[in-house]
Amino acid sequence: MLKRLWSLYHQWYVNYSSFSSENEKEDLTYFRDKLFISILMLTVVLGLVSYFPSAGMAILLDKWFVFYVDTIAVFVLLILFFNKQMSLKTKKIVFSVNFFALSFALIIDLGFNGNGTILLFLLSVLMTLYSGRKAGIISVLVTTIFYVVILTIYNFKWIDLPFYKISPIEIVLIVCVNNVLFTLLTVFSVSFLIDQLHNALLKESLLQEELIKKHENVIIAKERAEQSDKLKSAFLANMSHEIRTPMYGILGCAELLKSYNSEDEDFKEYVNVIENNGKELLGIITDILSISKIETGLMKVNTSKFDVNESIAAVYKLLLPEAETKKVHFTLNSFISKRDSIIKSDQDKFTAILKHLIENAIKYTSEGDSIVLSCSLDGSSASQLKFYLNDTGIGIPADKVETIFNSFYQVDVANKNTLNGSGVGLSIAKAYVEMLGGDLELESKVGEGTSFWFSIDMDLKTD
Ligand code: ADP
Numbered sequence: 001m002l003k004r005l006w007s008l009y010h011q012w013y014v015n016y017s018s019f020s021s022e023n024e025k026e027d028l029t030y031f032r033d034k035l036f037i038s039i040l041m042l043t044v045v046l047g048l049v050s051y052f053p054s055a056g057m058a059i060l061l062d063k064w065f066v067f068y069v070d071t072i073a074v075f076v077l078l079i080l081f082f083n084k085q086m087s088l089k090t091k092k093i094v095f096s097v098n099f100f101a102l103s104f105a106l107i108i109d110l111g112f113n114g115n116g117t118i119l120l121f122l123l124s125v126l127m128t129l130y131s132g133r134k135a136g137i138i139s140v141l142v143t144t145i146f147y148v149v150i151l152t153i154y155n156f157k158w159i160d161l162p163f164y165k166i167s168p169i170e171i172v173l174i175v176c177v178n179n180v181l182f183t184l185l186t187v188f189s190v191s192f193l194i195d196q197l198h199n200a201l202l203k204e205s206l207l208q209e210e211l212i213k214k215h216e217n218v219i220i221a222k223e224r225a226e227q228s229d230k231l232k233s234a235f236l237a238n239m240s241h242e243i244r245t246p247m248y249g250i251l252g253c254a255e256l257l258k259s260y261n262s263e264d265e266d267f268k269e270y271v272n273v274i275e276n277n278g279k280e281l282l283g284i285i286t287d288i289l290s291i292s293k294i295e296t297g298l299m300k301v302n303t304s305k306f307d308v309n310e311s312i313a314a315v316y317k318l319l320l321p322e323a324e325t326k327k328v329h330f331t332l333n334s335f336i337s338k339r340d341s342i343i344k345s346d347q348d349k350f351t352a353i354l355k356h357l358i359e360n361a362i363k364y365t366s367e368g369d370s371i372v373l374s375c376s377l378d379g380s381s382a383s384q385l386k387f388y389l390n391d392t393g394i395g396i397p398a399d400k401v402e403t404i405f406n407s408f409y410q411v412d413v414a415n416k417n418t419l420n421g422s423g424v425g426l427s428i429a430k431a432y433v434e435m436l437g438g439d440l441e442l443e444s445k446v447g448e449g450t451s452f453w454f455s456i457d458m459d460l461k462t463d
Pocket of ligand 1: 356360361364391393394395396404422423424425426427450
């Protein structure tokens, strides 16, 4: 509450004194001016509060000199506060002179028992704060001259000042020297502190500038990377598309050649090699095309009604020979009833998911291992089908489980099995599962095997 009031009041005065905070800069002069405004405001408030009791006391004790001096000092403060025309520099000078006059008057009239010496000390500190070290040293000089003058007057008894009677000249001399030295020490300490703070502030603002620049560079680099990533995907999509067309030509001719001369075994083998390698190449190109489309957001979902059991059986039939060749047991357990088997989804994407996952399972298992594919209605959501694919293969290290979904990532590039793939199968499968309304998850233990599971919507809505 008090803090809010103070900041409101301060803001009002800043506006009132037309102190420009618009061109706020990290300049020390700016901070000193701002500080002076705060000091002036506080002095006016506190000065008014202390004026009435001290003026009253001065009248009661018949100290009219103190009363007049106090009154003049408060009056000058009020003029400084309400004067809008006067520059801050002049205000600082008048403020300092006013306090010098008040302190001198109090020392002359009340001696060292009054507030005069404290005021002088405080003024030197304040001047160092709002005008700098030079002003602080000047204030110490003025104080010293003042002490020299009153000591000389004391020594030659030129004027009969009241406090001379109380203290002998030796004590007054020691007090004066001590006062000057302490004030000088404080002025140096305060100015040193301010310099250090200012340097730290400058360093901080430099660092801030550097940080902003670096941040901007990072944003530019990120934008460039994103742009080049998009370009890369677009390039891959284009190239894959261009390569697929002649590949279809080659495969078509291989098909024709098969029926052309069926007697020659060598000829048949050559054609088979062309066909198998051509299909493998086409598969890789199709995967690259798919991942490029996914990454550029061009992949579309085409829904249709189909029998999911039939699609699962077709994939099973297609890949079972491959598993059998490797002597891996591959079992299908479908618990989807005929009633639930007609679903609305993207058939091509659904079969692609199964193919990618099963092909991996076959790839990363060896003789004697087993693969089980189970399909059922999702227990937690009546509108989804759930699929589990468990294998007893080599497994995936726990720290790689997150990264294997990244495009072109392969766990063990030194492994020749891994090199058979292009590292995009799982990224495609995951993206497709998400497009079909589900999520692809896995659990794996190195040496024990891997389980993948995912669900898809039975009635996929597309926008
Ligand atoms: P790849 O073409 O290399 O198989 P994928 O994206 O399909 O690429 O798989 C990424 C990596 O995940 C593979 O290189 C492999 O290390 C690991 N992986 C995928 N499926 C399995 C699995 N069933 N068992 C063990 N590792 C697997």
